[in-house]
Amino acid sequence: MMPYRKPLRKFFLSILTIPVFFFIFFPILWLLSASFSTEVELFSVPTHWIPQHPTLKNYLEIIFPNLAASSVPRSFAIALLNSIKIASAVTVICIIIGSLAAYVLVRIPFKFNRAIQIGVIATRMVPEVSLILPLFVIASSLQLINKPIVLIVTYMSFALPYTIWMLTAFFQTVPVELEDAARIDGCGRMGILFRVVMPISVPGLISTAMFVFLLAWDEFFYALIFTSTLAAKTAPVAIAEFIGRYSVNINGMMAGGILAALPPVLLALIFQRYIVSGLTAGAVKG
């Protein structure tokens, strides 16, 4: 091979990354730019790619509710808090009960083990839309509409199978010899789970928790159906609410979008090394 071919090849490949970077960042930068624009600049032709009079007004209206003129941005801070509460609760519950189930499925053989594993994967794939009617019947007869608990429970329909599936993949990688050694030292099943399997699987648990949190944060359909008051909505529903009957509050929607995207994006970037193992283990995200 000629000595100059390698750098040349690297140069051309590097040029190829430019359109990819453009495709990834152009929409995000546009969203950021819009979130810092005044309404006048937003609706100007030709387009101001970078706001000439950048403003924090769109964010302030959302963060300090009493500044906002209409009720939608005023309730956005509440929606963000609701999202944090609900996604955290779902994550904690799923990790606790899901890890018990995943351990059993990986290590204790019994009659329906295999059937349950297949059932877990299959139920993960059923869309929310096709479960909604009975869930709505129950939720409304128990007067749970607009209560956070109804979202926490219904989010389990996709979050729990997902948790079990992912943790099963991680627990499988724990060497059986370690468990046998612990057993000889007098550990029972629960001791093995909590003192051997869980500590070794901490990266897997972190990865799973992050994915479940992102899934719950992302959820839109149940939240749309089960909440009707401003105080009960989650961030995705609040963003959709910016689309009014007659006009769209673009400023609010863009600033709200950035705020709603920050927690999952930051989480994913911080835990980026867990992402690929998680993607391959779970391999589904809504």
Add this chain to the structure above:
Amino acid sequence: MTLPSRHLPKGRFSLRQQEVRLAWLLIAPSLLVILGVTLWPIIYTFILSFFNLPQGINQARIFVGLGNYIEMIQDQTFWATIGRTMYFTVFSVSLELVLGLAIAQLIHSHPWGWKVLRFSLIIPWAVPTIVNGAMWRWIYSADFGALNALLMQLGLIKHYIPWLTLPNAAMNLVILADVWHMMPFVALILQAALATLPEELEEAAAVDGANALQRFWSIRLPLLRPAILVALIARTVDAFRVFDIVYIITASGPASKTLTITYLTYLNTFPWGKQGIGAALSFLISFFTLTMAFIFIRFLYRPEETLQ
């Protein structure tokens, strides 16, 4: 599986029974939740699909037998909706796979900034679906959107185009938004898989005179098959049930040109108040999804391997 003997065995059989009892105890909370929020709703939906509920969900039910199913399949909208859902699924998933594979290869060839590129791919994927939709809705805006501004400044269009009102463009624009969101997912999976492939095979093939295309087609692609299959299945399952992104970008318009099967189910169940039809559609979707799931499991997943 062999259980190690203990000091005071009440016989191996009862020890095994203890294990099984413990297994059920540990798995019970999860089973109860899954039964309650997934299996029971599927069955109950199936029952409801044989009734009309003219007074609302909690009111009197009128048994109509297969009436809802017959009404459903006689409706032109239903078939058009299935066609559109297929269109969305096929095109978004294949674009995501092709672009994702191309970008994974690009990263794998380590150009300048490949680590930055890999890191950047996480961002679109982590952006919530609704935020992604809101962002693209504004990009496509007829009067002030970035797409119009960009094409205009590049001299590709002479006047602004109301993209989302074009019947033939709307679905493709929703697909583009989905590709931006989920292509990185495919690229990250495939890039991770590429990084684990042994290089010796391709080097040996190169020595034997195989060109780059032959090496890609006959060595790399077959080795990537499991990862591609994982990405393909995950994306297909998700694309088939697309709802959020349609809701926020087009709300199924213009003139139902982006109406998908889950959206039709939602419209029947809630805004239109035709819960019977909604239940029939829901059950159909569950049935179809579960069938797909079992086919996929046969391809991908062999549970006997998981027990030690």
